[in-house]
Amino acid sequence: MIDKLIDLIADAVKDYAGEAVLPTFSVTVPAGEDHGDFSTGVAFGLAGPLKMAPHDIASEVAVRMRAHTDLIDRIEVVKPGYINFIMGRAFWHGSLRHIAERQTDYGKSDVGRGKKVLIEFVSANPTGPIHVGHGRGAVIGDVLARVMAASGYEVTREYYINDAGNQVLSLGYSVLNEYYKTNNIKPLSNTGEYRGDYVVSISGTLASMIPPAEINEQNIKRITEFSVKSVLGDETRALPNSSIKEALRSFNITFDNWFSEKKLYDDGSVAGIIEELNKRHAVKQEEGATWFLSTLYGDEKDRVLKKQAGELTYFASDIAYHVNKYKRGYNGLINIWGADHHGYLPRIRAALTALGYDADRLIVLFVQMVRLMRGDRPVAMSKRAGEYVTLKELVDEVGTDAVRFFFLQRSHESQLVFDIDLAKKQSQENPVYYVQYAHARISSIFGYALTKGWNVDAIEQRDSYVFTSQEKRLLAQCLIYPEVIRDIVAKGEPHKLTYYLVELVGILHRYYTDTRVVGDDQDTGQRLLLMNVVKIVLKNALDLLGISAPEKM
């Protein structure tokens, strides 16, 4: 319905100034009540090209709209150059009908037009349980995936497993040494760098997988593989409750694809990439190592692909991984990375460009750090020392819905302080309950209404009903929901959805305290229909956030 208003404005602008100067503009719900039901600032965008005062332009546009306005009661041009709209009854009733008819589809669109998009996120090294910082990236990637899927994109969610190289090998040694220690065997010189309960758990189940006689350094590869599987959750005996997959599952996050780095070595992809770069004269040999000339493509310095010692770098396999993504035919690639990987992007872009791929199709969202506190005490985070708060622990303490909501209230590019004590204390008053309560409350109203003979599904909408200003405000907020979704997709900022919900729910709760919904009058039915529409929006939005919409709480 808002689209109609936008079209009307656009037509008037074209009529007045021509299509060429039509700026991108939006329609907003203004803060004050005396600024109309909806408002637009198109005139500001036209002021530059037309070299006129915004207010004069707004007047001209408004005049051209007054001709065809069966949906609009009044148009006002105000102060610096706003055009405010006071909508008519037909508009409100049409809107109500529109949302009610679309139901679970309300807010969905096809702006993606079936474009294939790959979202890679979390991708934490399988060397230990995932922690709180990963959780933040996980929710951001997950919600972005949900929102884009609802907007007509064909989304694949992928987790890249770094199961090759020194890090996982070090895990293997850590487990082996733990095994030696508990069985009083003389330890090796390579003790591995990971400590923690999970290392003990894995070593405890090692003998059930590998015959004790074969548990030694000669079989470090097998031990490593077993350890990685345990950490990931593919081998459930060792860490049934704290594996990466279990932590993500309990955090309501799923993946379509778990992509193995090791596979890229095994099938020759990594070697092939170096060969291909070599063919394109983007490689040099120096000091016994093989370098990619990334400075030719805008990076600060050249990067090593193959070390002096002969082993390939993580960078080399990462190029292969990204090339693999392109080859799988995705139009859009989105990576959610920790902000500490910021300096890594130029070299990946350089490599993709050198290999003839369009690096602009790769978008990276950098998620800033999470600093953990317990009250005023910072919590030390050291994965290697086994000293950290895992995502699973946090979710068990605070709850999936609350943690997800909390992470989604912050912009991904702001660092945030997560006070565990506060989060636990707040779990009673967490904003997420504010939102969920609204949903439960409407359900409860419906239950009560039913005892009074009002069945929401059987009520007929009466177009003669005149909405109160609060009711119009409520409807207006429901009507901008699709705009919010569109905005999130365009800017990659899923946190806007929680803010939207808090605002919507605030209007609802205020309305509820001021207005008796289920009364003795015939208008009861019309109010119930409005509640139904709010409930639809709440449900749809909470679904996109991966947060439950309870009927009771």
Added chain:
RNA sequence: GCGCCCGUAGCUCAGUGGAUAGAGCGUCGGACUUCGAAUCCGCAGGUCAUGGGUUCAAAUCCCAUCGGGCGCUCCA
């Protein structure tokens, strides 16, 4: 030193060219014999880090400075 992000209410954070700068938590004070008080209403709290500039209009854009975080590995 260079690059990226940040600096907004006591705390945690929204707002990133436009109408009186917002929310949650925290303080204090009010509202349930009637649809859910996990709610609502009110009070208090701001030189939007600082200084300059651009603009009809700046928390928002540009420059400088100060402060904080991260990165600048033949680590991943």
